[in-house]
Amino acid sequence: EIVLTQSPATLSVSPGERATFSCRASQAIDNNLAWYQQKPGQAPRLLIYEASTRATGIPARFSGSGSGTEFTLTISSLQPEDFAVYHCQQYDRWPLTFGGGTKVEI
Amino acid sequence: EVQLLESGGDLVQPGGSLRLSCAASGFTFSSFAMSWVRHAPGKGLEWVSTSSGNGDNTYYADSVKGRFTISRDNSENTLYLHMHSLRAEDTAIYYCAKDRRTLAGTEMDFWGQGTLVTVSS
Numbered sequence: 001e002i003v004l005t006q007s008p009a010t011l012s013v014s015p016g017e018r019a020t021f022s023c024r025a026s027q028a029i030d031n032n033l034a035w036y037q038q039k040p041g042q043a044p045r046l047l048i049y050e051a052s053t054r055a056t057g058i059p060a061r062f063s064g065s066g067s068g069t070e071f072t073l074t075i076s077s078l079q080p081e082d083f084a085v086y087h088c089q090q091y092d093r094w095p096l097t098f099g100g101g102t103k104v105e106i
Numbered sequence: 107e108v109q110l111l112e113s114g115g116d117l118v119q120p121g122g123s124l125r126l127s128c129a130a131s132g133f134t135f136s137s138f139a140m141s142w143v144r145h146a147p148g149k150g151l152e153w154v155s156t157s158s159g160n161g162d163n164t165y166y167a168d169s170v171k172g173r174f175t176i177s178r179d180n181s182e183n184t185l186y187l188h189m190h191s192l193r194a195e196d197t198a199i200y201y202c203a204k205d206r207r208t209l210a211g212t213e214m215d216f217w218g219q220g221t222l223v224t225v226s227s
Contacts, residue, residue: 001168034213036151043201043217044143044151055206055215087151091212095167096141096153 002027002090004099011104015078021102023071023088032092035064035073038101039084047086048073078104108132108216110202115221122192122225128185128202128218136160136180139210142187144198145220154200155187158210165211170196192225199223 003026013019023033031051036044046055048064051071061076075082083106088099114126128140142154155176156165164176175188185202199222203214 038151043219044203044214045217046206046213046215049206049213049215089151089153089213094165094211096156096211098143098151098153100150 001095002029002093002097004088004090004097006086006088006099006102008102009100011102012106013078013104014106015080017078019075019078019082019104021073021086021104023066023073023099025069025071025090028068029090029092031067032090033064033066033071034089034091035062036087036089037082037084038087044087075104108204110204110216110218112200112202112218112221115200115223117224117226118192119227120193120225124189124192124223126187126189126200126202126221126223128187130183130185130202130204133204135178135183137208139205139208139212140178140185141203141205141214142176142185143201143203143214143217144196144223145201146195146198152198156205156210157185159208163210189223192223194225197223197225 005024033051035048038044052064085101111129141156157176173191177186199220201220202218204216206215
């Protein structure tokens with residue numbers, strides 16, 4: 001099973017700042033990685049797939065990068081609505097796995 | 107507009123059974139793989155199971171293999187999760203999710219609001 005390790009567990013930032021967090025895979029997964037945003041009481045929302053492609057309707061301030069085992073999600077200028085938990089997911093091989101999440105808080 | 111509506115979550119005793127349903131609309135249901143993902147309190151998301159578009163191919167997490175069965179009725183646009191021998195560690199919100207592509211085992215582009223399963227005596 002491919003283990004995804006997200007860091008940091010919690011990121012404290014202010015609105016307008018840049019936020020960067022990472023997802024590390026225990027084995028190489030090419031670019032078969034997605035990022036999701038989840039707000040309290042809501043379902044996850046797909047942000048990024050294939051490591052760097054924004055999903056439909058996702059603002060340009062969200063960007064993803066990486067390949068192999070190291071991946072990064074960057075929010076260029078945090079908006080109030082961006083405070084949430086961010087999950088990465090690999091779909092290179094079964095079983096599909098998620099990281100433990102990074103909480104972005106003020 | 108894609109909509110996924112889960113139902114069937116409940117409080118059940120350890121060892122009990124439950125069937126979750128997910129009613130889908132707004133897309134050609136039979137053309138896409140569908141998945142169940144759960145979120146236990148204080149933990150990360152956990153993939154549970156995926157069904158290919160025609161239901162011929164199914165995949166399971168080791169933690170539920172042999173106890174849970176995924177199925178779908180493409181004539182009714184509905185996905186199911188049959189859960190047996192439930193354990194306390196199965197307590198979670200269960201989400202139904204649509205795979206973005208036809209191929210099973212990819213990113214999930216639409217999610218339902220979830221249904222709560224609590225396993226407790």
